[in-house]
Amino acid sequence: MAQPGWHRQLNPAQRAAVENLKGPLLVLAGAGTGKTRVVTYRIVNLVRHGVPAQRILGVTFTNKAAKEMRQRAARLLGGKRNQAPEISTFHALCVRILRRHITHLGYPASFAIYDRGDQEGVARAALREIKIATAELRPSDLLYFIGQWKTRGFQPAEAIQEAETDRQHLAASAYRRYQATLHAAGAVDFDDLLLLTDQLFCQVASVRRAEAGRFDHVLVDEYQDTNHSQYRLVKALAGGHRNLCVVGDDDQAIYSWRGANLEHILRFKVDWPDAEVVNLEKNYRSRPEILQMANTLITFNSTRHDKQLIPIRAAGARPRILQLEDEVEEARAVVRDIRRQLALGVRPKHVAVLFRTNEQPRPLEAELRRAGVPYVLVGSMSFYDRREVRDMLAYLKLIESPTDDVSLLRIINRPARGISQKMTGLLTQHAIREGVSVWEVLPQADRVPGVSRPAVKAARDFVALTGQWQERFAHSRSLSGTATELVAALGYRDELQRTYPDPAEWEPRWQAVEQVINALASYQKQVRQPSLRGFLDAVAIDDRQDSDKEEKLQQNAIALMTLHAAKGLEFPHVYLVGLEENLLPHRKAIEAGERAVDEERRLCYVGLTRAQDCLTLSLALTRQKWGRTRETLPSRFLYELTGQADHPRAPHQPDRSARPTPAGAGPA
DNA sequence: GACTCGAGTCCCGCC
């Protein structure tokens, strides 16, 4: 068979990964070794060899990755829509599976998906119900514990067994309550999407067979980031045909804190003994000087597949290290340098500033604004946190799933309709006692002791109103049109104007409402069979149709983002700021011990390997922390990556008098 | 029950 043109563009290792089509395959791909290209070409090659595209499943972790892969595959396959492979994130895949089969687990098919804000409400209520003072355990702490358990696959019963400290015991019993509340409300949280799908596959063999039977080939990107449930899902989906290809890099495992287990990629050969292994080491992205730093740094980690990134590109500039007085000076120096590059003709979109924590970009933003340099802060999802947006979504959620108590309680008196907090409290308590949702109590509010007559009427009116809009949405030909009518009928705009007389206050809030409707409009334009539930699912799993962030990234602007958000991306010019002890590696990681610091080192490694041509590292000698100026210490990673640390694993002795002279360090 | 005020704590990262 004649080889298509792209075949010649692959090196032997890549070709092996693309051509070996049968059975399990592990592709260990370092940073910048053409991983995405290999996955996409492999899909294309499968289709060339007669596998129907829709029988191929590609799984990624982020929507961005899924979108990119989908677009590339479509381009190479000639873009026939009915010929598209199924490429989605783990979460999107699970939502689709659960929508079809979740009734087996006793949840309604119209289950709501709770986001972080909703979860906090449920957590708070759970703590209150079992009489745990928030001083002992705050809702956010509880959610942290629950997240830890869920991403490791623990049900409440197992969590109770597993609990050691007092706090863990409290949290474990609150977890049981929390889960019961979700179940009663017909709702699931984000982690449940994976957990329940796994549970479904275990308990209902016919469902597992049906879902696994939809595909002949499964490909998984970033396999080193799979958690317990994801690992089991992959096994369940690929166990029959065994045509499983996983791609990953153990040196880029940076998500253990959300349950990712490096073991999964390290033991792939044990799980699939007949697996072939392909190593991709040739790096097409970065200059050798950058790779040398990255290679040197990562050897300080002990548990890893021993491999090196081999540079393909010609020599370039040596990475620089800037040392500044404080974080404001650091921001100034970085922005000054960026402007210099821009003046030389570098395009803004080719520059990224990377940092460890979300408080770091503040001074950078200030400097960039002052300098008039266009920038985009990637990953801060403030829009969907806004009160007005959450109100609108709560209305839509309630219309879609009336048993969703969190949404109901959010808007039952917004705009004010005479159901006071006290009345709501009585209704909620009654619902808990009866073991039903608040929605079911409302029509019989008169039977609840203490509820006033006007409140009874208001409750009934509210039920009627919701029912009416359920009807209208059910028969709606334009979701955004109906939503516009809903907002008008609610008098939401008047309410905003009443609450915030100053136009500077209410206008942006009103615009937020309009943006929800815009998002709905763009959703129904993009999807073949739009539904309210489909829109809410997309919003919940972050598959934002209006994703203006991404548009901005395409636009010509400097990208500001965390190291975690930068994974998978590349830029000609990269600035990695804040290379200080307690920041990178983060204080919490240092306290947690060596393994956690290893993950920080991988995080730093991810940052270094984002750079194609120019890499600049920086640190500040002092930094504001909680309102006080504190002295900092240079990051141990600076000593390691410049080859100034003893090897391997020299005990790190932070010492201000023995400041490193990291090559090229000095004021800008 | 709504309010102020001071103490104590603090967000590391995200689908």
Next chain:
DNA sequence: GACTCGAGTC
């Protein structure tokens, strides 16, 4: 520095 929480006050 910003935020939450609980004590204390009206």
